[in-house]
Amino acid sequence: MAPLPISSIRVGKIEDVQELIKSKPNKVPERFIRAANERGGLVSLKTHFHQPIPVIDLSELSKPHTNDDFVFEILKLSQACEDWGFFQVINHGLEVDVVDDIEKVAKEFFEMPLEEKQKYPLEPGTVQGYGQAFIFSEDQKLDWCNMFALGVHPPSIRNPKLWPSKPARFSESLKGYSKEMRKLCKRLLTYIAISLGLKKERFEEMFGEAVQAVRMNYYPPCSSPDLVLGLSPHSDGSALTVLQQSKDSCVGLQILKDNTWVPVLPLPNALVINIGDTVEVLTNGKYKSVEHRAVTNRERERLTIVTFYAPNYEVEIEPMGELVDDETNPCKYRSYNHGDYSYHYVSNKLQGKKSLDFAKILN
Numbered sequence: 001m002a003p004l005p006i007s008s009i010r011v012g013k014i015e016d017v018q019e020l021i022k023s024k025p026n027k028v029p030e031r032f033i034r035a036a037n038e039r040g041g042l043v044s045l046k047t048h049f050h051q052p053i054p055v056i057d058l059s060e061l062s063k064p065h066t067n068d069d070f071v072f073e074i075l076k077l078s079q080a081c082e083d084w085g086f087f088q089v090i091n092h093g094l095e096v097d098v099v100d101d102i103e104k105v106a107k108e109f110f111e112m113p114l115e116e117k118q119k120y121p122l123e124p125g126t127v128q129g130y131g132q133a134f135i136f137s138e139d140q141k142l143d144w145c146n147m148f149a150l151g152v153h154p155p156s157i158r159n160p161k162l163w164p165s166k167p168a169r170f171s172e173s174l175k176g177y178s179k180e181m182r183k184l185c186k187r188l189l190t191y192i193a194i195s196l197g198l199k200k201e202r203f204e205e206m207f208g209e210a211v212q213a214v215r216m217n218y219y220p221p222c223s224s225p226d227l228v229l230g231l232s233p234h235s236d237g238s239a240l241t242v243l244q245q246s247k248d249s250c251v252g253l254q255i256l257k258d259n260t261w262v263p264v265l266p267l268p269n270a271l272v273i274n275i276g277d278t279v280e281v282l283t284n285g286k287y288k289s290v291e292h293r294a295v296t297n298r299e300r301e302r303l304t305i306v307t308f309y310a311p312n313y314e315v316e317i318e319p320m321g322e323l324v325d326d327e328t329n330p331c332k333y334r335s336y337n338h339g340d341y342s343y344h345y346v347s348n349k350l351q352g353k354k355s356l357d358f359a360k361i362l363n
C-alpha cells in the first residue's frame with residue numbers, strides 16, 4: 001500500500017484531548033463540536049432492559065461439528081452476522097494474562113507525558129502512530145479521542161520507528177496479544193465459513209498472509225458529551241474486527257440498526273466482533289459491515305483495543321462464486337485488489353459506509 005502524498009495535506013492544529021482536559025476549559029473547543037444532525041440520532045433505550053447484541057459462546061463451537069449444540073451456535077452466528085453484523089463472544093479461551101496485560105500497557109502508554117507519546121507521531125495522511133487518523137482538512141471536525149495505531153502483520157507493514165520503547169513491555173505484550181488475536185480471527189472465520197455453507201478453510205485459503213493492525217482508542221471524559229463524538233461513524237475496511245473494552249468500561253460503542261443507534265453493553269470477559277467491508281463483498285452482501293461510532297462519557301474515561309484482520313494486500317477480492325447466482329442473486333460488487341481498497345479507505349475521512357462505494361456495482 002503506497003503512502004499518501006502528505007505534503008498537500010493541511011490539517012491545522014490537532015489538539016491532544018488528554019492535554020486539553022487538563023486545562024479544564026469551560027467550553028468544548030469549536031473544532032470538536034459536531035453539527036446537530038451528526039451528534040444526535042435516535043438512541044435505543046431498549047438496552048437498558050436487555051442485551052440485544054447477540055452473544056456467541058465459543059465453547060459450544062469447540063464441540064464436534066455433529067453435536068446439536070455446535071449446530072445451534074452456528075445458526076445463532078449466522079443470524080448474528082446477517083441481522084446485526086456485530087456480536088460478542090464469550091468463553092473464547094484467551095489467556096486472561098494476555099488480555100489483561102495489553103490493557104495495562106495500553107493504559108500506561110496513554111498515561112505517559114505527551115512529549116513521550118509524540119515520539120511516535122501519526123503524520124497527516126497516514127494511519128500509524130499516536131494522534132488522530134482520517135483528518136484531511138483544517139475544517140474537519142475532530143474526534144474526542146487519542147489513538148495509537150500500528151500495523152502488526154506481516155512484519156513488512158510495521159514501521160519500527162513507531163513501536164514505543166516505553167512502556168518497556170509494550171512491544172512484547174503487543175506481539176503476544178496479536179498472536180492470540182490472529183488465532184481467534186482465523187478460528188472465527190472458519191465458523192463464519194461453516195455458517196455460510198462453505199468449506200471451513202475458504203477464507204484462510206483466499207486471504208494468504210493476512211494483514212493485521214491494532215488501534216488503541218483512549219476516550220477521556222468530556223464535560224459536554226452530547227456535543228462531541230468519540231469516534232466518527234464508519235464501517236471497518238477489514239474482514240473482521242475484534243474489539244476489547246477495558247475492564248469496567250462504560251458504554252461507548254453504538255451501532256446503527258434500523259436507523260437507530262444501539263449501544264453495546266460491555267459484558268465481562270467478552271470481546272466484540274464485527275463484520276468488515278471485505279466480508280460484505282466476499283459474501284455478496286449476505287453478511288454486511290455495519291456503521292458504528294463511539295460516544296463519550298461525562299465522568300469516565302474509556303479505553304478500547306481494536307484488532308483489524310484483513311486479506312493480504314496482493315489478494316483480489318470479489319463476491320465468492322458459491323454465494324452468487326446470476327438469476328436470483330447477481331453480483332453486487334466488482335472485483336478489486338485489497339491493497340487498492342486499503343489505500344482508498346485510508347485516503348478518505350470516516351464517513352459511514354461511504355468507502356464501500358468503491359466496490360459497489362450501481363445499477
Ligand SMILES: COC(=O)C(/C=C/C1=C(C)CCCC1(C)C)=C/O[C@H]1C=C(C)C(=O)O1
Nearest residue numbers: 127149150151213237238308310341342345
Ligand atoms: C477505523 O479504522 C482504522 O483505523 C483502520 C486502520 C488500519 C490499518 C492500520 C492501523 C495500519 C496498517 C494498515 C491498516 C489500513 C490495516 C482500519 O483498518 C481497516 C481498513 C482496511 C482497509 C483494513 O484492512 O482494515
Ligand SMILES: O=C(O)CCC(=O)C(=O)O
Nearest residue numbers: 215217252253294304306
Ligand atoms: O472504541 C470503540 O468503541 C469503537 C472503535 C472502532 O470502531 C474502531 O477503532 O474502528
Ligand SMILES: [Fe+2]
Nearest residue numbers: 234235236292
Ligand atoms: Fe470501527
